[in-house]
Amino acid sequence: MENPALFAADTPKRRLLALYEKHGYARYRVGRFEEYDLYAKNRSFITGSAILTFTDTDGRLMALKPDVTLSVIKNTPVGESLRKLYYAESVFRAPDPESGFAEIQQAGLECIGKLDEYSVAEIVSLAAESLGLLASAYILDVTHLGLLRGFFADEGIPEAHWDKLLTLAEAKNTHEVRGDAWGLSDTSAETFRRLVHLRAPLEEGVRELSALPLGPRAADALSELASLAVALREVPGIWLDLSLKADTRYYNGVVLRGYLPGVPSAVLSGGRYDGLVRRLGRDAGAMGFAVYLNLLDRLAPGRPGPDADVLILDEGADSAALLRYVRELTASGARVRVDRAVPEGFRYTRLVRFQGGEARE
Amino acid sequence: MSELLNVALPKGRLGDKVYGLFEKAGYGCPDVLDPGRRLVFESPERGVRYFFVKPSDVAIYVERGAADVGVAGKDILLEYRPDVYELLDLGLGRCRMCVCGKPDHADSGEGSLRVATKFTRITRDYYASQGRSVDLIHLNGSIELAPILGLSDVIVDIVETGATLRENGLAVLTEILPVSARFIANKPSYKFKYEAVTALARRLSDCIEEKL
Numbered sequence: 001m002e003n004p005a006l007f008a009a010d011t012p013k014r015r016l017l018a019l020y021e022k023h024g025y026a027r028y029r030v031g032r033f034e035e036y037d038l039y040a041k042n043r044s045f046i047t048g049s050a051i052l053t054f055t056d057t058d059g060r061l062m063a064l065k066p067d068v069t070l071s072v073i074k075n076t077p078v079g080e081s082l083r084k085l086y087y088a089e090s091v092f093r094a095p096d097p098e099s100g101f102a103e104i105q106q107a108g109l110e111c112i113g114k115l116d117e118y119s120v121a122e123i124v125s126l127a128a129e130s131l132g133l134l135a136s137a138y139i140l141d142v143t144h145l146g147l148l149r150g151f152f153a154d155e156g157i158p159e160a161h162w163d164k165l166l167t168l169a170e171a172k173n174t175h176e177v178r179g180d181a182w183g184l185s186d187t188s189a190e191t192f193r194r195l196v197h198l199r200a201p202l203e204e205g206v207r208e209l210s211a212l213p214l215g216p217r218a219a220d221a222l223s224e225l226a227s228l229a230v231a232l233r234e235v236p237g238i239w240l241d242l243s244l245k246a247d248t249r250y251y252n253g254v255v256l257r258g259y260l261p262g263v264p265s266a267v268l269s270g271g272r273y274d275g276l277v278r279r280l281g282r283d284a285g286a287m288g289f290a291v292y293l294n295l296l297d298r299l300a301p302g303r304p305g306p307d308a309d310v311l312i313l314d315e316g317a318d319s320a321a322l323l324r325y326v327r328e329l330t331a332s333g334a335r336v337r338v339d340r341a342v343p344e345g346f347r348y349t350r351l352v353r354f355q356g357g358e359a360r361e
Numbered sequence: 362m363s364e365l366l367n368v369a370l371p372k373g374r375l376g377d378k379v380y381g382l383f384e385k386a387g388y389g390c391p392d393v394l395d396p397g398r399r400l401v402f403e404s405p406e407r408g409v410r411y412f413f414v415k416p417s418d419v420a421i422y423v424e425r426g427a428a429d430v431g432v433a434g435k436d437i438l439l440e441y442r443p444d445v446y447e448l449l450d451l452g453l454g455r456c457r458m459c460v461c462g463k464p465d466h467a468d469s470g471e472g473s474l475r476v477a478t479k480f481t482r483i484t485r486d487y488y489a490s491q492g493r494s495v496d497l498i499h500l501n502g503s504i505e506l507a508p509i510l511g512l513s514d515v516i517v518d519i520v521e522t523g524a525t526l527r528e529n530g531l532a533v534l535t536e537i538l539p540v541s542a543r544f545i546a547n548k549p550s551y552k553f554k555y556e557a558v559t560a561l562a563r564r565l566s567d568c569i570e571e572k573l
Binding site: 137139141171172173175176199239259260261262263264265266 | 444445449450551552553
């Protein structure tokens with residue numbers, strides 16, 4: 001059962017879903033339960049390791065969904081054309097084990113099939129537009145996972161050190177890079193520092209990267225980013241940040257994180273996850289993102305708006321006339337409450353007294 | 362005037378040293394020197410607002426966005442792994458995370474080693490990297506008592522001068538990692554207040570290099 005409050009006029013969720021529908025994405029509805037086995041096999045894809053489980057009446061071990069993407073991929077047949085889907089669902093996770101499980105509301109989209117340059121650009125653009133619908137200022141960080149990994153391969157850095165370097169990059173910590181010990185020459189250590197700290201609007205960032213001495217593997221990833229930057233030239237708020245990290249067993253290519261001022265962590269997360277699709281036995285690519293709706297509460301701290309636009313006090317009204325009046329107001333988009341006295345603590349914008357067939361302010 | 366940069370600093374001796382570095386970097390706030398009972402100090406002309414909090418809480422203030430930047434020990438960052446940027450090693454508050462015990466302690470390698478510590482994650486990771494199974498005992502203070510009273514075989518703790526260990530007949534057995542104060546930033550703050558955060562980091566870095 002959907003929470004009716006979420007369908008009140010002009011909620012962030014409604015704005016996002018309308019955006020996705022406008023671009024031809026179809027609503028995907030999922031149940032709350034899924035067989036636990038799906039998550040057990042793809043445990044590290046899910047943020048936070050704890051999963052709420054229960055035994056179903058037929059003995060199967062089930063889970064309250066900690067994630068939507070896995071179910072979408074598992075249940076979506078792949079054909080020649082792209083499957084463009086959006087969703088708005090709750091997931092159940094324990095992001096902080098000490099705080100227990102939480103119901104997290106997400107809205108997002110998934111595009112599954114043979115992705116091309118346009119599909120990727122459209123998804124990044126929709127991620128930026130999603131953020132733009134939620135706040136007047138936003139930042140969408142973009143990276144290509146092949147860039148740093150390609151750089152490590154080009155520089156001949158032993159794979160045993162890649163994860164350490166990527167973890168340091170994620171924290172923009174370059175003071176702990178032990179060049180010699182990890183197979184980085186002075187020059188490559190300096191290039192690594194520049195890559196990690198590079199921060200610029202996407203197109204400008206790509207230009208800066210092009211000036212660096214990158215080898216062929218990193219250059220391949222850069223070339224994909226360069227095409228993306230050109231396609232997204234007119235979309236504001238997209239920045240290059242190579243420090244974003246994602247599990248390469250699932251993710252490849254472009255990865256996204258979205259931020260809004262006043263919200264202390266990323267409100268949007270996504271990327272290309274061909275690896276996950278292949279792990280689930282599909283020969284296709286996929287990309288998508290999720291917006292964490294719970295975090296949006298942080299955008300409007302303090303006292304919420306009024307409980308109704310119009311409070312009508314029934315002071316011996318003619319019921320038919322009052323009902324007609326209320327229907328006219330609600331049809332014009334107003335939120336209306338009728339009562340015989342002002343309810344305690346109730347906040348309203350207009351007060352109307354209704355007597356007989358007459359309304360007076 | 363643009364929005365102030367909220368800076369969480371650790372209370373106590375390390376906080377005094379760290380504030381000295383910020384002052385030297387051009388981010389002084391005279392009220393800090395005359396604190397009374399105040400917890401928040403503003404310098405609108407320098408664009409900063411300082412709060413002094415318990416050292417182990419700095420990372421939480423920064424991760425949760427109550428502070429844009431802060432200074433936290435590497436031990437805290439490794440133990441709690443907050444999702445923040447670690448931009449600089451300030452080189453202050455240097456100490457070591459060590460395995461300590463009775464000087465004649467020798468690990469036979471058999472059974473589980475009983476280890477008492479406040480830093481359970483660091484300890485677990487360290488012994489996992491050594492392939493040694495351990496029985497972790499989480500304590501909140503007076504860790505040195507544990508091997509003396511036979512509660513544990515060894516302890517894992519911060520060692521600054523080693524004086525407390527010596528006074529209790531204990532010694533450093535192995536050094537796990539060096540610890541010092543780090544300049545950290547909330548991720549969205551870093552992005553939305555990029556100029557202010559990076560200017561502060563640059564000035565701090567310059568001061569550290571001058572000192573070197």
